[in-house]
Amino acid sequence: MASTFGTNIKISIFGESHGMGIGVVIDGLPAGEKLDVDALQKEMNRRAPGNDPTATPRRESDIPEICSGILEDTTTGAPLCAVIENANTRSVDYERMSRLPRPGHADYTGAVRYNGFNDVRGGGHFSGRLTAPLTFAGAVCKQILARRGVTIGGHIYAIGNLYDRPFDMLRVHPEDLRRLTQMQFPLNNPAMESQMRALVEQAHSDGDSVGGIVEVAAVGVPAGVGSPMFGGVENVLSSIVFGVPAVKGVEFGAGFNVTRMRGSECNDPFTIEHDKVVTTQNNSGGILGGISSGMPIVMRAAIKPTPSIASKQHTVDLREKRDAILAINGRHDPCIVPRALPAIEAAVAIGIADLMKEVGKL
Amino acid sequence: MASTFGTNIKISIFGESHGMGIGVVIDGLPAGEKLDVDALQKEMNRRAPGNDPTATPRRESDIPEICSGILEDTTTGAPLCAVIENANTRSVDYERMSRLPRPGHADYTGAVRYNGFNDVRGGGHFSGRLTAPLTFAGAVCKQILARRGVTIGGHIYAIGNLYDRPFDMLRVHPEDLRRLTQMQFPLNNPAMESQMRALVEQAHSDGDSVGGIVEVAAVGVPAGVGSPMFGGVENVLSSIVFGVPAVKGVEFGAGFNVTRMRGSECNDPFTIEHDKVVTTQNNSGGILGGISSGMPIVMRAAIKPTPSIASKQHTVDLREKRDAILAINGRHDPCIVPRALPAIEAAVAIGIADLMKEVGKL
């Protein structure tokens, strides 16, 4: 099904980019969890548009209104619904969209899927704007996970062909993750920021866009979370992370690099440390046989360049069934990677909360 | 949940490597589908061990016995169950496994998850042997999909650092896929076979193993299959493909390469061809906004090197809580990639069948 996720913690996301509002219902949260509403808003602000030159100038305050499921800021166990108003919609930009599908967007496939009734204004339900309620749900899960000793965070691993220093998968520390969360442009090596920004700026001034990679880690997940076959950590996390628009690849631990390793190099040896079973390297990204090993869980997601670009593109006129040229005039992100990061962290948080609840650890 | 997958077509896989048998229940198949039992067996043989020097010498005939759901080789609409006997089990190889977890395997995480009650003989339910019932279920789906014009196939894209010619994502043809299926070592460029085999053989003689990449395509999936957010083609396929042991990464279309592209390069322009909307390149891998575009669906999966290797490895003695050295004496695949290929094709077939049934196209 489209816009629902989860087994033990279920989310149901709704809304369109230029409709009245967007939001999420979260069912299955444990009762008695005090929510820090300011911290929730901070997570929302990390994703919100209009705050950074890499992002669209469309401004949205993105203040979620919690309609249900809490009493005195504490979860009641009943479904929590949050609604975010769409304040700043300029539909004029998108008028021709239903006729001239934008390359790289869901305009065409959405029209086929929904017989032309899909709301194309701003991408409708396919819009990246729908990551706002996802980010909210993730922010709620992050707070609950934090009380169980789990910290989730990430950084911009690549923009175009410029790479940040990757996580040391063996030693990534909760403090590192928390520090990254405070940064407007989260990098392990902040010296990369100016080059990366220049790359984005160049693309922008060329009427173009760039993609990149985000790397996210979850530290503190106890061993024994997840299940074999289709209930594994990789299965569950990938199935929610691909819900963030523009993700075209997901990898865990050493990821695609494992394919060039030998077994003797790839296998993470076990040892005893402080009476605990650990590994001396972490190519598995904290997951063996779908189940967490207690080591940091590390994943990467490939983000394609924003498909909305100012340059002219070849498309078709769906009504007249002929080729056409499209120029998109709306406000767009020359690089979506920084705003995708909190959304992907959120997806990881929701997935891990769902899995931990399955084994009675939430 | 662990070993079940699917919404509209549901599979439930059971069995352990060294138990009585393994199998699968498939619920939701359309009624009235004539199954070619010989063709099913041919798919099973592609995955079966003992047939190729890259694979373990353990021989299993892997003949599925269909207990239910068919009458005169035709589906009845009731759940189809197939059981495969485990004939050739040499448990003596695995005696110490519950004490000395094998690096890179689920022995340790499985023991934590199941409080030490998991069957570790041959990896138990975590064994690659469980891809046999998956391959069977996929073979059934492939036959049903073929009648709807959908062909699924793949090739060994990489072994170690040796690469086959990738699919031309715009033009991959059903005939190409069928031809690959007939090959014992499926490559787009068969000239690579000897080098790749030599690489595997070298690893084998070193008591080691190598990984690789498989690339799978589904041709003929109509536009409009899949859903936004969490019900997209990428979400569904990744959630089942990560169920094949040893997969550490999944990508669609240009995959991680999109991260180094600009939008103007990455976006697939639309055009009209024979009155049909198509794209003039296929970086999206046939998926936009989670929904099929009608172009070939192309994905790649990263397969880690077989973790069972002959060389000595560092591990721990779980009973005595101390470091230990492990030497594995069983029969193992120096390279699992060729046998993973039919399993991943099967996973893709099941996922696509599930999605096509959702929109009434199966």
Added chain:
Amino acid sequence: MASTFGTNIKISIFGESHGMGIGVVIDGLPAGEKLDVDALQKEMNRRAPGNDPTATPRRESDIPEICSGILEDTTTGAPLCAVIENANTRSVDYERMSRLPRPGHADYTGAVRYNGFNDVRGGGHFSGRLTAPLTFAGAVCKQILARRGVTIGGHIYAIGNLYDRPFDMLRVHPEDLRRLTQMQFPLNNPAMESQMRALVEQAHSDGDSVGGIVEVAAVGVPAGVGSPMFGGVENVLSSIVFGVPAVKGVEFGAGFNVTRMRGSECNDPFTIEHDKVVTTQNNSGGILGGISSGMPIVMRAAIKPTPSIASKQHTVDLREKRDAILAINGRHDPCIVPRALPAIEAAVAIGIADLMKEVGKL
């Protein structure tokens, strides 16, 4: 899971009786369905309080605001969310509830389930008020079903020991159902109204309440909807109908009366009528082996007397762990049956829509 239902059409209900608002997300609706918003409101008004002497005098306008999923009153295929504001909340009535659980209510079991964090004001998420979003979702499904020739309606079959004329299960007609929907006190035999109202009034003046039975029919469901075992029409409808608070029994067709029949009497003989297979009686209530037969689907639900009564009751003080006497001063329905009717019709409509979509008939 708690407050979500459905496989092909999914609803997720949220809200508490005395919170900010209540609502529902409906995912999986077909695209292109024009909604008659006035007709939706009429269904809401049938359930709304304050309109009839059998009901609580609490007034709620119950105007659902549709946030998403429609464009120009037509479904887009994206999730439809509707929110209903809670206008009239008098929390003072319920202050002691968390300490003194009301007999017959979920106050005690909810406190155990949610460790005392559940919102007890007005019953919180357990309140009958949550049938408002259910009724809304059902009203949407009813309109979509009507276009497929399916009509759903019902009547008050019993209040206390006073019985209306039951449906003629063989011949219940869409017109009958539509006529009942227009009645404020829907009865097949309107002559019963005054007696029934007198019974309710007597209970009310005694500080007490009465229960009853509703009977609901769905006419026009084609043969072949539903599945064997756990996917049958009875399984699906009962699993949603028991979601209406106060339902303690559900039966289909002749229901519990079948237990006193012989097979020769109970079996519905088949015949050909106008080239169509029909039955000459309908004890099965239109369902054989879980699958619709094309005859009217008829079910009944037993509704317990409203547990909130003015008379003093024995309860316990949960804080002081001692027996206590409770007097409830809030506004309550002396008989919930008339307001339960549209909610149960809605539940049936949602269940049937879900099942019809499964077999491609929605």
Added chain:
Amino acid sequence: MASTFGTNIKISIFGESHGMGIGVVIDGLPAGEKLDVDALQKEMNRRAPGNDPTATPRRESDIPEICSGILEDTTTGAPLCAVIENANTRSVDYERMSRLPRPGHADYTGAVRYNGFNDVRGGGHFSGRLTAPLTFAGAVCKQILARRGVTIGGHIYAIGNLYDRPFDMLRVHPEDLRRLTQMQFPLNNPAMESQMRALVEQAHSDGDSVGGIVEVAAVGVPAGVGSPMFGGVENVLSSIVFGVPAVKGVEFGAGFNVTRMRGSECNDPFTIEHDKVVTTQNNSGGILGGISSGMPIVMRAAIKPTPSIASKQHTVDLREKRDAILAINGRHDPCIVPRALPAIEAAVAIGIADLMKEVGKL
């Protein structure tokens, strides 16, 4: 979906009455549960045919072969699959069934649902024989529940218009339930047995059949199991109990009798007993707001008379589209109620195990 049930413990049932075999996969069982295989077989024997004059003389040994999920009779946490061979199939009895649908059976609706490809021999997948794997799965759950202090059992509450003494819902005791399980014809008042048997015998000699009611109780379920709305104990139990063929009604606690009560009479007052919150009567059947109260859970299911009767019946010839007369010559149960009892106990056991696992109590 058809033949799968459950969220936290999932079962997938397969097989047809006259196919090779029938069986079940159970996914999600806790690891480390020692199974008493003899006790499992005893439960199977309670349901098996050929053991009592009320039942069909078809003999089936019904010995489940456990293929997976256990090691040394102890659950491993992996899916447990059990297969039961169909030994005694006399298909000659059913040859004309696909043409002449049996009244009261799924022959006609199954043919519509599956386009005539359903296996009609003996009812195929719709056969009461499919309650054998259900009974097996329930027997496994019963043993696991017993270790958590939960006992499940039941009695024949009615055959035709002859009634056994109902459970005292406030005081039903585990010992009572265990004693009933040992009886071939389980009654609270064994003096009713001869009358009931005479009623069945009379129907049999008339070429007819009779229905009845079973009453099942679950004692020891702790308070706080289940969820509001659609995840309640009633929702979950009814959705599995209606999977037992011939069930046409399900009620909990006082059930349909609540409809004739006043609130003051129906509400169960709370009191403190041995420092525990209990109720002084149990009209709610141990369930308030969908959540267990800690009191005995009591439910009843209405079983229709076996539709297969020797007397001639009116049906249609589906091929020639004309009315026809049907005489059924197979072996049938003149009263299915005694054999339905262990199946319904099993359904209740599976449902409760699923719900208890949800809240971490399994």
